[in-house]
Amino acid sequence: MTKRQARGQARMEQILAAAAEAFAESGYEAVSTNTIAARAGISPGSLYQFFANKDDIARALAERYAAQLAELRSAAFDGADLAALPLDQLIGAITAPLVQFNLANRGFKALFARPDLPPSLTTAVAPLHAALLGRVSALLSVRAPGVAPDVVERTATVAIQLVRAMMPLIVAADGAERAALEGELRAVLHGYLEPVIG
Amino acid sequence: MTKRQARGQARMEQILAAAAEAFAESGYEAVSTNTIAARAGISPGSLYQFFANKDDIARALAERYAAQLAELRSAAFDGADLAALPLDQLIGAITAPLVQFNLANRGFKALFARPDLPPSLTTAVAPLHAALLGRVSALLSVRAPGVAPDVVERTATVAIQLVRAMMPLIVAADGAERAALEGELRAVLHGYLEPVIG
DNA sequence: GGAGAATACGAGCGAGTGCTCGTATTTGTC
DNA sequence: GACAAATACGAGCACTCGCTCGTATTCTCC
Numbered sequence: 001m002t003k004r005q006a007r008g009q010a011r012m013e014q015i016l017a018a019a020a021e022a023f024a025e026s027g028y029e030a031v032s033t034n035t036i037a038a039r040a041g042i043s044p045g046s047l048y049q050f051f052a053n054k055d056d057i058a059r060a061l062a063e064r065y066a067a068q069l070a071e072l073r074s075a076a077f078d079g080a081d082l083a084a085l086p087l088d089q090l091i092g093a094i095t096a097p098l099v100q101f102n103l104a105n106r107g108f109k110a111l112f113a114r115p116d117l118p119p120s121l122t123t124a125v126a127p128l129h130a131a132l133l134g135r136v137s138a139l140l141s142v143r144a145p146g147v148a149p150d151v152v153e154r155t156a157t158v159a160i161q162l163v164r165a166m167m168p169l170i171v172a173a174d175g176a177e178r179a180a181l182e183g184e185l186r187a188v189l190h191g192y193l194e195p196v197i198g
Numbered sequence: 199m200t201k202r203q204a205r206g207q208a209r210m211e212q213i214l215a216a217a218a219e220a221f222a223e224s225g226y227e228a229v230s231t232n233t234i235a236a237r238a239g240i241s242p243g244s245l246y247q248f249f250a251n252k253d254d255i256a257r258a259l260a261e262r263y264a265a266q267l268a269e270l271r272s273a274a275f276d277g278a279d280l281a282a283l284p285l286d287q288l289i290g291a292i293t294a295p296l297v298q299f300n301l302a303n304r305g306f307k308a309l310f311a312r313p314d315l316p317p318s319l320t321t322a323v324a325p326l327h328a329a330l331l332g333r334v335s336a337l338l339s340v341r342a343p344g345v346a347p348d349v350v351e352r353t354a355t356v357a358i359q360l361v362r363a364m365m366p367l368i369v370a371a372d373g374a375e376r377a378a379l380e381g382e383l384r385a386v387l388h389g390y391l392e393p394v395i396g
Numbered sequence: 397g398g399a400g401a402a403t404a405c406g407a408g409c410g411a412g413t414g415c416t417c418g419t420a421t422t423t424g425t426c
Numbered sequence: 427g428a429c430a431a432a433t434a435c436g437a438g439c440a441c442t443c444g445c446t447c448g449t450a451t452t453c454t455c456c
Contacts, residue, residue: 005423005432027314029227033414043435048415050433113313115366116225154375157367158382165363168313169355177352184356184390191389192382203402203453231444241405246445248403 012050014040016064019057020107027110028058028121058111059124065108066128072097073135083142087197090143091189095163099182102167109171113164132160143197155196162188210248212238214262217255218305225308226256226319257322260309264326270295271333281340285395288341289387293361297380300365307369311362330358341395353394360386 004012018039022031033054037047051057076097082090102108111117111125136156140147147155166185173181202210216237220229231252235245249255274295280288300306309315309323334354338345345353364383371379 002432007423008433011433027316030316032412034412044415045417045436046434054414110314115311116308118225118228154378154382158364158379158386161363161367162360162386165313165359166356169359180352181356184352187393188356188360188386188390191392192386194389195385200402205453206403209403230442232442242445243406243447244404252444 008050011040011042011046012060014042015047015050015057016061020061020105022107023058023061023110024106029118033057055120055124058121061107062111062125062128065105065111066131068105069101069128069132072101082139087190087194088186091186091193095182095185095189098163099167099170099185102171106171109168113168133157136160140197147196155193159189159193162192206248209238209240209244210258212240213245213248213255214259218259218303220305221256221259221308222304227316231255253318253322256309256319259305260323260326263303263306263309264329266303267299267326267330270299280337285388285392286384289384289391293380293383293387296361297365297368297383300369304369307366311366331355334358338395345394353391357387357391360390 015036019031019036022036022039025031033047034044036057037044040047051060076093085093111121112128117125133153133156136159137152140152140156140159141149144152163185166181166188170178170181170185213234217229217234220234220237223229231245232242234255235242238245249258274291283291309319310326315323331351331354334357335350338350338354338357339347342350361383364379364386368376368379368383
């Protein structure tokens with residue numbers, strides 16, 4: 001158990017930033033640890049001073065994303081009465097910051113949006129998935145108190161999946177096309193959720 | 199340009215079948231050409247008698263899938279009046295055989311359902327994507343003649359994306375849960391398309 | 397049955413991977 | 427300033443990858 005110095009903390013941030021960039025460009029498997037080190041401006045050996053292996057980098061990145069998403073949620077939902085908000089506004093209040101987050105963190109989708117992660121990575125992003133599922137399930141329960149738990153969970157899973165599927169399209173587009181696709185995402189969610197939580 | 203014998207054709211089928219299985223289990227990158235050869239019961243050298251490289255295998259597989267899908271479409275739509283069918287039934291008539299196809303060809307999603315394919319693979323599956331987009335666009339145009347072409351294309355893209363996103367969930371489940379998720383897929387499509395092609 | 401083409405083999409190539417290790421330098425603490 | 431801990435380096439290890447090549451076998455066709 002080594003005690004990190006300020007310099008070490010900064011290096012870890014450098015490495016994670018470099019890894020996120022690289023993953024965003026080429027995907028997890030295609031990025032070598034030597035490439036990450038080079039992009040971070042350090043040697044391969046130094047990288048392993050801070051992370052046990054490549055998966056550990058993904059894990060740390062997923063953790064950082066989870067924390068940022070938690071902050072995002074707090075900021076967006078503070079003071080709003082989720083149970084009372086019209087569905088339109090609820091969807092808008094959730095998707096808008098999510099799109100912003102994905103635009104600002106383009107490495108996110110490389111870890112989160114893939115349907116078939118390598119087994120090692122599955123472990124790394126499982127907490128992130130679980131946290132999101134729990135959050136959305138809770139929200140749905142508040143809006144539709146009568147629905148059975150297993151139905152709530154299935155509905156939440158599908159809703160998350162829909163957002164995951166649309167996000168790459170939205171991020172890849174820009175200008176008017178991006179705005180249009182954001183509208184489509186809201187329409188999809190509205191069409192799916194309206195019968196459940198009118 | 200070598201002339202294939204019957205034996206050679208059979209070998210190519212063996213190889214494609216082995217590759218599809220392996221891709222379904224582990225994903226494209228994680229599968230080595232030596233593993234494909236071993237699963238097909240041949241040597242690495244023999245594999246390259248029939249395919250120029252790994253991407254070529256994916257390309258051939260994508261081609262085969264495209265042909266099978268085309269047949270599927272013909273079988274499902276023959277004699278039905280697509281313009282007149284109620285939306286519910288139209289969606290059912292399309293999604294049901296699609297689910298069957300994905301269950302029977304579990305390697306399909308490894309080539310088609312991923313948002314971030316390696317560049318080489320993008321070329322291999324591009325024709326498949328284009329064919330599907332064209333088919334769905336044409337269908338939407340028939341159902342909603344007044345809509346602008348760029349809107350039709352965007353709607354088709356989104357609809358395809360929704361199916362792509364839901365399919366792994368459906369295939370991974372079974373029994374009652376699979377049936378429920380199929381229902382969710384229909385609900386998603388209905389909710390999204392109803393305002394466009396009521 | 398003989399010639400040429402197609403099919404088959406499998407050891408092993410060059411390149412690239414994730415990662416290590418011996419060594420050198422910088423930092424915090426007294 | 428001394429000493430240990432933390433940080434930094436980068437050549438190179440063991441391994442796997444996609445793929446090749448020399449050689450051997452089997453098929454087709456006259």
